């Protein structure tokens with residue numbers, strides 16, 4: 067497995083570890099205010115990052131390493147910016163949080179666009 071795939075899985079597993087404890091806390095406290103942040107940490111941080119990591123593991127021989135690491139950097143920064151901003155917005159309803167939330171969303175979308183380029187390269191590459 068290329069290191070970039072391991073990085074995606076490492077980051078994803080750390081996200082879901084935090085996400086699971088967060089979910090347990092929600093259940094135990096019977097306070098579901100943070101549910102959207104919990105859901106996004108798990109789905110963007112764990113599920114999406116693991117899918118990226120799987121794709122790069124499957125295309126280890128043909129992928130662009132630089133593109134894959136760019137995908138990782140943008141997506142990881144996106145989660146690390148978006149989820150805390152979303153949690154802060156849910157907790158405070160303060161619109162001052164919106165710029166960082168939007169920045170996190172933009173990074174997350176840019177990460178996906180990088181992934182799309184990688185998928186595009188793989189689809190159109192010459193085969194023997």
Ligand code: HEM
Nearest residue numbers: 082085086087089090092093098101104105108109112113
């Ligand atoms: C120890 C593990 C987990 C616990 C204790 C937990 C706990 C919870 C709780 C208490 C809720 C609120 C439920 C409600 O009020 O309807 C919730 C919602 C949610 N969780 Fe988790 N969760 C866990 C893991 C995960 C994972 C691994 C994912 C995704 C990969 C996930 C995705 C979601 C989603 C999408 C929602 C929103 C569901 C809705 O809108 O009805 N959770 N979780």
